[in-house]
């Protein structure tokens with residue numbers, strides 16, 4: 003997909019990966035709706051991006067992805083403002099094992115809500131224009147670790163849900179692609195957590211310094227690949243600190259061959 007004049011909806015767009023993806027697609031001539039529960043940061047980000055990329059190209063909308071009605075209203079307001087959504091980035095997420103039910107509802111529930119909503123809007127076989135749905139999973143969803151068991155499970159669910167929907171044969175005529183993005187640890191505000199939010203954070207940091215964090219730019223590269231390469235569908239794009247960006251299915255490929263991702 004060429005991004006010029008396309009409309010990109012990004013949950014968790016106020017900061018971190020979401021904001022960086024917004025900047026990158028704006029530079030390619032797209033329009034962006036930043037959707038986030040953090041109104042203060044979201045509005046400030048939108049203001050900055052409007053100043054650098056044009057006031058009519060960026061809008062902020064308050065949106066809690068764990069609230070189905072509010073999420074629907076936010077999506078519809080973006081459709082009203084820009085006329086359509088071509089790319090849906092279900093990217094909002096938290097890392098907090100102390101509120102694990104809420105964490106599941108945001109990290110996985112938000113992706114399910116956003117995917118179903120975007121599919122209904124985009125499906126060409128039901129009057130839409132086609133599009134791409136990109137769901138932010140994590141390497142933590144592909145490779146079990148003890149630091150954040152529920153977070154990892156929520157991301158595993160995102161990967162599985164996304165790849166499962168992509169196998170639906172009706173989506174060929176719908177012309178909607180689905181991709182999950184699986185970054186390894188990256189130094190955003192998400193990782194500024196306390197001991198209650200993650201098990202043994204000091205050990206996590208020690209290990210991450212050895213295996214190396216991935217950069218926000220690498221994650222943006224993966225998002226752009228998912229948007230612009232029309233051959234990518236149902237795939238997990240993994241981002242590992244040292245090795246960079248890789249596309250492929252790292253749990254199961256379509257012929258159910260198992261990859262051992264620990265090697």
Ligand SMILES: NC(=O)c1ccc[n+]([C@@H]2O[C@H](COP(=O)([O-])OP(=O)(O)OC[C@H]3O[C@@H](n4cnc5c(N)ncnc54)[C@H](O)[C@@H]3O)[C@@H](O)[C@H]2O)c1
Nearest residue numbers: 014016018019039040066067093094095140187188190192
């Ligand atoms: N940073 C990492 O190490 C890392 C690694 C792999 C995957 N991820 C995933 O990437 C995504 C983006 O994370 P980030 O690193 O940019 O973190 P971040 O904390 O900088 O950004 C997350 C954004 O999501 C928003 N958000 C949180 N709850 C929300 C809700 N209920 N509704 C709407 N918005 C909400 C936050 O306000 C914030 O703006 C998340 O899904 C995260 O799990 C992050």
